[in-house]
Amino acid sequence: MSQARNRIAPYLSAWMTALLVVAAAGPSLAAEIKIASIAPDGSEWMREMRAGGERVRDLTEGRVVLKFYPGGVMGNDAQVLRKIRIGQLQGGAFTAGGLGERYPALNLYGIPLLFNSLEEVDYVRARIDPKLAAGLADAGFISVGFSEGGFANLMANEPIRSVDDLRRKKIWVPDGDQISYLAMEALGLSPVFLPATDVLTGLQTGLLDVVAASPVAALVLQWHTKVKHRTELPVTYSMGVFAIEARAMQALGAEDQRVVRDVMGDVMLGIDRTSREDNRRAAEVLTNAGVHPVAVNDADIDNLRRTIETIYPELRQRSDIDVAMLDELLAVLAEYRAAHPDAPTHSD
């Protein structure tokens, strides 16, 4: 299982769902673009995507037709990439990490405790997203848009306030997510690899004690029925990427390419904007459902972060880390922090 694919799971976001798969149609005049999604049919995201597809068809006067495959029928990120590789599909909407196999810089936002707050995320993304899009193009994928999945929080039956509270606990790490695994090890903890779909059972059977998920993901995956506390610490940030293989895009006329980018880009922008509010509301709902928010003190967070930063030298050696982009990102982050010395160490 590829490392890239496994970065999906922790950040299961509301958005994460849209695996878009694009396949060129036959020799007919209309290019049929087949789009698959993990999101169930009828979901907000699928309806937005379908509405976008209709606009594309109208604006291109039927030359480009988007056909959707919801519900994950085309498989996970890795399977979609495999289908792209053999020419069966031409693109998809992935989790950022899911596309990291093709373009490792997309793994960077998911480094544990990289960001302190959503304000930092906004500052960094405004500057780094365009570079990621450019890098992705060099890797053969045209990015139509990025959208937020949100921060994963730690959730458990016992309140987790510090790294000490994590000791002797079985901590979930998404199957194959080596970067998170390294981080856990650096903290002297006991990570357990499992696919996200097995986590609920893992919590039921005691195979796991601590999981990480965005509030939205926790509700959708029904983990809220098995945990009682949510630590308000932004552990990892997730993002979705809607990308079409460059060859498939280039097969369209220039104007049609622009239409696809603009229309579906707007769809992604809309999803990006609503995602934050979704997570905010989902966090409230979690509290109402009996999953109590737990605060972490700044000293503990600094401690955690410093410990995790000790793995950076090792990260730099990895083939799934784009060192140059990491340095750019860290520089932008430092710039923000220098300009905001009083910003909170963390925000939920």
Next chain:
Amino acid sequence: MTRRTSPGAPRQASAGAFLALSACASLALTGCANLIGSMAADTLSAAILNQNDPELVASGVPAYLLLVDGMISQSPDSADLLAAGAELFALYGSRFEPDPDRVVLLTAKARAYGERAICLAHERACRWRGLPYDEFVSQLAVVEAKKIDYLYSYAISWLSYLDATSDDWTAVAELPWVEAALERALQLDEAYEDGELHAYLGILNALRPPALGGRPEVSQMHFERAVALSAGRNLSVKVEYARRYARMMFEQDLHDRLLTEVLAAPVEVPGLTLFNVLAQQEAEQLLRSSKEYF
């Protein structure tokens, strides 16, 4: 005819849209058989459930809602009446009321009636609201078989409310509780309402694709069982099987076969005619969009 948006296309907003609850509505209605039968015996049952004109029913049922409200206010401690009211409000709200805001009001009343009914029938249920999941499940385990009517109306009226408020994440959050109640009812009598509980559980298990922790094989098992228990006569079950399971799993052959069967089947089945007529209308729409979808 006056109906809300199609079951496969929930109202805006993220949460509910995500789970696409609304399909439950179409099945919920068949539960009417029980309800109306218990209230006004065969006359009403025949008048509504054997009606093959949904528009007539849509315009006529509000009168019965008023009737039920009146009866409940006269006999506020009748668990049977409250349960009947819960189902009728749920079903009308879910299926026939076109205004989403009114659907919320109607189903909120349904839920309140359902809670009162089970509270009267099963005293511990008066403290169910807000219980943590595990505790709720263990409380359900002691509900006896003779209380299944109340458990059923409690669960489906709650479900109708979650459907109506599906634009809020609370609806997503509460879904496992409703599912647990339906599962308990199923344990008590899997053949209840000719397999209706299986149909609901088929839908609930198809709300999430496997990648999001859904269990399509469980969904399919429930749908198959629901079809078997209704001897294929409840056409809504097959329509939901096609819409929920077959579409999610991209099984076009199954989808088209189920819907073709629905269109070929007789609609005139005592207690099911009205909903079979509606099911055929939906089957036509789904079949028409099959090629485009798959």
